[in-house]
Amino acid sequence: AQTVTQSQPEMSVQEAETVTLSCTYDTSENNYYLFWYKQPPSRQMILVIRQEAYKQQNATENRFSVNFQKAAKSFSLKISDSQLGDTAMYFCAFAEYGQGNLIFGKGTKLSVKP
Amino acid sequence: DVKVTQSSRYLVKRTxxxxxxxCVQDMDHENMFWYRQDPGLGLRLIYFSYDVKMKEKGDIPEGYSVSREKKERFSLILESASTNQTSMYLCASSLLVSEQFFGPGTRLTVL
Incomplete structure (x- = not known):
């Protein structure tokens, strides 16, 4: 069975600095999807970034980028120029190709300090 | 924009x-999901549905049932609520294998 591990329950970063959130996963599949979701305090969960396993190029969305290491089964999220609005729970998630349901990690609580 | 709505933000019930x-979604998505979210445990899948009148058990279905009579609506039912079902419940929908869109959540307290 696939598993997703986020080894950092909590992290903090100063405003304008860069922070990296870690995620590892375990699967025997070759084709799959990986996601980072953000859940701000008392607000809705939203997708931050998505990566298809067959793509070698790392996904980027503005200040958010990933470091996808397929052989190592690692999928870290880098947030550059951190902003106060980045304070949230961040969840890493895995989806097997052709399957609709996601497997989530336990989350990392990120606090951005002024 | 996709909108997923949940009937209540906060709910208090008795054992x-x-x-x-x-849960209602307005984008004609085939897939709908129910999760519960607990501190330190992340999101755990309760049930999901790929089509009307179709349901599949997730990781923690015990004590829950679901109903999907219309494509846009997916209901989670607690037949006899217990205190260990106090939690945040999140609904989501998606098109095939793609990003899931989440509702705002229902924080359920069972006394």
Whole structure:
């Protein structure tokens, strides 16, 4: 069975600095999807970034980028120029190709300090 | 924009009550999901559905049932609520294998 591990329950970063959130996963599949979701305090969960396993190029969305290491089964999220609005729970998630349901990690609580 | 709505943001029920949590999406998505979210445990899948009148058990279906009579609506039912079902419940929908869109959540307290 696939598993997703986020080894950092909590992290903090100063405003304008860069922070990296870690995620590892375990699967025997070759084709799959990986996601980072953000859940701000008392607000809705939203997708931050998505990566298809067959793509070698790392996904980027503005200040958010990933470091996808397929052989190592690692999928870290880098947030550059951190902003106060980045304070949230961040969840890493895995989806097997052709399957609709996601497997989530336990989350990392990120606090951005002024 | 996709909108996923849930019938209540906060709900307080008594042990033994039958509880209905409603979820509606407005983008004609095939897939709908119910999760519960607990601190330190992340999101755990309760049930999901790939089509009308179709349902599949997730990782923690015990004590729950679901109903999907219309494509846009997916209901989670607690037949006899217990205190260990106090949690945040999140509904989501998606098109095939793609990003899931989440509702705002229902924080259920069972006394």
């Amino acid at each position: 033994g009550e039958k509880v209905f949590l409603e």
